Amino acid sequence: MQPIAALPESTSRRIGFVLCDIDDTLTRNGFLLAQAYNALWRLYQTGVKVIPVTGRPAGWCDMIIRQWPVDAVIGENGAFAMLRTAGGYDLSLHSSVAGEEVKRKLDGIRDFVLGKISGLKVAKDQAFRWFDLAFDFAEDPPRFGMDTAVKIKELCEQKGAIAKISSIHVNTWFGDYSKLDMARELLSKHYTLTDREQRERVFFCGDSPNDEPMFSYFPLSCGVENIRTFLEVMKNPPSFVTRTSHGEGFAEAAEIILTAHKGTE
CATH class of the missing domain: 3.40.50.1000 (HAD superfamily/HAD-like)
Structure with missing residues (x-):
């Protein structure tokens, strides 16, 4: 750089x-x-x-x-x-945004990931989302490190979803x-x-x-x-x-x- x-x-x-x-x-x-x-x-x-x-x-x-x-x-x-x-x-x-079934599939990922990582929560802005699911690892307490963010990403990918790490959230969705x-x-x-x-x-x-x-x-x-x-x-x-x-x-x-x-x- x-x-x-x-x-x-x-x-x-x-x-x-x-x-x-x-x-x-x-x-x-x-x-x-x-x-x-x-x-x-x-x-x-x-x-x-x-x-x-x-x-x-x-x-x-x-x-x-x-x-x-x-x-x-x-x-x-x-x-x-x-x-x-x-x-x-x-x-x-x-x-390529997902259709009507997206909420059910994302709900399944939410329950799966939250069951694997104690204390993790979805982002507080989730109610305003249309197509994805956001896990909060660094915006609001309790805050987690990058190792946890990588684990969240891997868990989402295990369920066939796309997942990306930002500075505060791991976002996951279905669609190319x-x-x-x-x-x-x-x-x-x-x-x-x-x-x-x-x-x-x-x-x-x-x-x-x-x-x-x-x-x-x-x-x-x-x-x-x-x-x-x-x-x-x-x-x-x-x-x-x-x-x-x-x-x-x-x-x-x-x-x-x-x-x-x-x-x-």
Whole structure:
């Protein structure tokens, strides 16, 4: 990983899209930091299209697309995208999201995993989810370590589900999709970007193992400093890393892009 300051100005100037994770990328200890929110607004006002790509639930995404300065939001690790319109937003579901039987299957995984790990709970935002199940290993007490997160992931996979580890949750679902799948579909169909344009004009910023597909695909990928916590369990780290952590790190990366764009005004 190179320091984000090494990103060439000529490259930064081409960036027209900033995709980002939310938890521990824009936030710290669950709070959206002022520096990060200010950076979102400045990017939005500059004309850069901002798209959060998160494991958070549909209910949260409904609020985000309505109230944050973003062009779209991808939720539940790629199950859907919400795109801002003059009248609110349009909803686009990934073609492989599970059908009506999904709740029964996820309930079975919930009972199986909770029976294996004493004290573990589902995430408090579970009531607002449409397509996945989130186990809370590090958001609210009692908190568990990465070893437990890996065990949760393995237990979900034993039941035939997809599972990904974020900085706070292990999300599990049925369906052949990911953050990257939905991001590429959105960029291609809605914004008509070719594969080459996606690699040249899209910047992604994240912080945890469930961002690996995005780090792997987008050359202009960046981790906030706290990603170093997870490097030992990652095969595809980002190309760049910030000096500061969490939302301050996102603001640091955004400043590089904003400075380059200011030079074109």
